[in-house]
Amino acid sequence: MGSSSSKSSPTPSPNTSTSTIDYRAKPTMDDLSNTNNGGVEISKSMIDFNLGDKPCPLKYTVQDQFNIVNMNKTKLKFHIEPIQPKEFQLSFSPSSGTIEKGKSKLIKVKLIVNQKINTNHKIVLRIEGGASHFLTVKIRCETGVFGVDPTTLECVEDEGFSVPSILVSMKKSLIESGGLQQEGIFRLAGEQNEIKRIKETMNRNEFTSSTDINTIASLIKIWYRELPSPILNSVPTEKIFYSSDVDECVAAVNNLPEPQKSLLNWLLNLLLQVSSYSSVNKMTAQNLAIVVSPNLFDQRSSNPMEGLVMSQKCVQFIHNVLLNRISQYRYSKSIEI
Template identity: 35%
Template structure:
């Protein structure tokens, strides 16, 4: 993404005594702007730490499974099974969980909350119909539907996914369909990725707004960042965990999509907090990082 940012300094068109007052106001504005930029940069660092932590976990799991070509096992003396019966066949789907479980083994899931709004954008997650993802996070069902379509259409391998802006002509139509709970066929993957970011950006309060800016600024390591996000409320924590796992999946296809952990964290960060001037903060973050 390329942008041009113009910053005007000084007291405007007036002069004389008015210019002196303008300088004082400018210094106050610049001070607030610098503080917001620093807070936004810190948010990027927190998000980047979470993505990297998730990637490390994925690689450790893969390493254990493929070490020497076979999974590690412990030798134990186990007796021969007796009276074996094949009761049922169970499969696992990352978006719907275990399918085919006997009734006695099914997990008791709370009733879904119906959507209290005609739109799925700009409303709180608590007011929407939610489902559980493969990691047990309760998130709005519409997010899981968009994620599933993004994956099946090869969006993870699309170059610049979540960075390239989609064509505006398709977005409004897709929004209308999503509000009806439908993900249209043959949707542009960049449009889909953009709407996922828009969903987070248009929340009444940002996912990371529950964190103290002072504490965010004091985070210097990935471990400290991971501990900090544990302070989030369950709803925000589940949304952040879902988003981080999505970003980690994107980074796994870095060779194809050209999106590494830093890139995906930086394009997502402005959508996770309700700062007054996220564009200025993002441009500052790009320059510093």
Template identity: 25%
Template sequence: MWVEIYERGERMFANLGTGQCQWEAPIGEPIKQANLSQWWELFDHSTGRFYYYNAFKMTTVWHRPLDADIIPLARFQQRQRRARQDSQISNSKSTTSANNDATSTASNNTSTRQLLNASSAGHSMSSREDLIEEMNEEEAENEDVILENTIALSACTTPRRTPGVGAESSPESSPVKTLNNSRLITREKSKSVATPTKSPADKKIKRSLSAASAKIPKSNFGEACSGAFLLNRGFMKKPMLVSELLTFQKKQLKRPLTNGSSKILMKEFGESFRLVNSYLENEKMCDLVSLISFGWNHSEIANEIYPSIIKQSRHNPNDRSLQVALELTAICLYFFAPSNKNVQNLIKEWLNLHERDHKPFYQSCLSRLKKVVEKGNRRGLIDPGEPEILLAKRHIYQKSMFGTTLEDILATQNEQFPELEIPWIQRELTSVIIRLGGLSTEGIFRLPGEIDRVNALRVDVEDYHVRNADDPHVACSLLKLWLREMGKPIFPEELTEEILNTSENKEESLEIISKLSDLTKTCLTHLIRFLQVFAKEKVSQKTRMDSANLAMVMAPNLFRPMSDDPRLLLDNSRKEINFLRNLIEGMDTSSASEYDSCFTVEKV
């Protein structure tokens, strides 16, 4: 009896009596057609029980499904198992010596006759108990079920399953194993029948598949990162390559790309893929906001988003899709990092492929990836909004006030504020802190501002206005963030050791300032004069922040750590505080007096 079997959309025909398996439909033979209610009855040697597998639903259960079309493939398994073992024995005999060729041929013929005899004898057995007894007599070298073609002699083991619906996806189940160097079923025609005539629809499908496979060559892209992905394609197929998995497709995903197991991933992977696909096609802001929110709130969705972007950009017929994908990756990296290191390495590998043709995106993505991996995701309780996302997009093409050098900031602001010798952001934030009552606010500089309001003020500052500032703590937090994220710190790393060595002597501390560049010295003078206002006795009585406390909270923003050793960091921290305190208490800042109107020094 011939039956039609489907596994992941690929059709084959098996003869339950002879064990023959082939791709083409046998001519002149009755065939039992496959359908959605078709279940395979198989045998598990590890438990000695039958189980049932639905290839359409990819579901495995122990109990016999009701009102189902049961295909008894257990005997078919056993015959294939015997055929493989007999063939392996015959092949090993044939390679021992050239003088034993005749003996090996006879052995092969004997094995074939034994297989046919066993097949016909087994066919006469009717009870399931006899079949169980027959199978238990086999030597259990491999505890998993084997379903393979006699000609191909390729092995495929089935997982140990947990009873119940959906047993294949149970945490106790083992992954399906396949051989990498052979197909499970070889496309060999049955020698007993002629080649059937193919319908025009079959020919059309074959031509389209051939054209697609010829257009997209196989590559080793992403193979070093394969541990992050679900590459197994089904019960009787070998795993796909990462380059095959990460290739553009129009249809929605049926399962996640990555191998995460969280409930949120299984629930939302389809929606995140849809948002990626939609944005690459239409570039709608609503899709971008939703996608950023997904990745920022859920780390496993973040790990899914980046491979989805890469997948939909590779071999995409839309020429613009690659540029949009690179831009989208840079925007995402502004807010959240992939927690999986394999995904991080995949992003780097993908970016390296486009370094020459898309260098601005390459540089922006790499710098943001490094920063977000080191410092973590964008902080806050409120999801990123449209203004912040637009800012992240804008700074792909132009420099931000944050994370850049003093020279770059002055060059950027020169058109609007050519008269300023210091960064506009430094002058404005220091003025806002005093205007909002910072001189009488207890814990100023020490207490942090609300992080979401800091993020909002940062967006305003990038547009050169602070109209919405209403809390001195928020302005102080943003000032410290700007100083901390400078491309080059106020105190250069090459002078740090020399600076720290002068921390115990006030005169030496003041003298070493002359080694700073003119621009750095100007900015430092302005900052120290600003801190000196808060160090005055009548101000510190209200704020509880004297020169020592001010130096303690501001020093980490002006220096870069020189070591990862905790003991050395602690010792250097003490020296940094002493050095900054020497400057606050003894540095001559009269050259910055032009900004006294901002500091309201005379009113203090």
């Protein structure tokens, strides 16, 4: 089984507060747009090396660039802190330095990918005495069933929704292995080596299950997280931001284009099944929304406060829709009785 230690889990415990901001609060869009950027503007928050949908080549240098603009009345010092995994080499020139007031600094980015990987890699731009900013390095070079356009995959009907067959296979494995009753399912991370191994077999269209239930749950989240266009990014920002009205959240889901609509509804149905065993697995609708929502939305702004608020609003959005789904399910069961 996957380790239950906090170090192995990529998502916070639902019972642990990670912020002083209440995701149920109701700030205005003006509050968000006026959030202090620390007097810094960044020309782009998504670094994709201008590849678009083209795969990133292996062991070949690709380049991109962006500008940091200092709007402060004094010069500032900056430092970029990338984490260097073994799968690729990422460098910034310059990676640190000063920017005079009213001036900008051009930052050149170089990437060499050592092995096939699909990821949205986060880096931190630290401003001395100011707020940190976040940028996303988009890397797509692995073909298969992860990180690709879902319309290119073989789809099957499952519970009334047309979804890639790999999702149905993972759900079947999860349920047959007792995943619905597993405490902390979708919250606890699977074993990283096992996740990598099974993911590689899936990308070769050779699905194999795992004795680690948390690995399968993790792979379902990873599949959604690595979509070229995250599902909730297709929902108008204001619909997520003002997510206190359940009916409006449900309407926003119903107005999603395909395949996003079917993909989200399929996932919500799976989460509904998981929540029905919450007395055993401890995963209530709120807990599930907290651990699953981050995989459905990619914050494109470098503004850290905006990213924090929007991520929490996504939690509320999914929580509302899931509560509505649970209510409908219970009502249908009472009618049957």
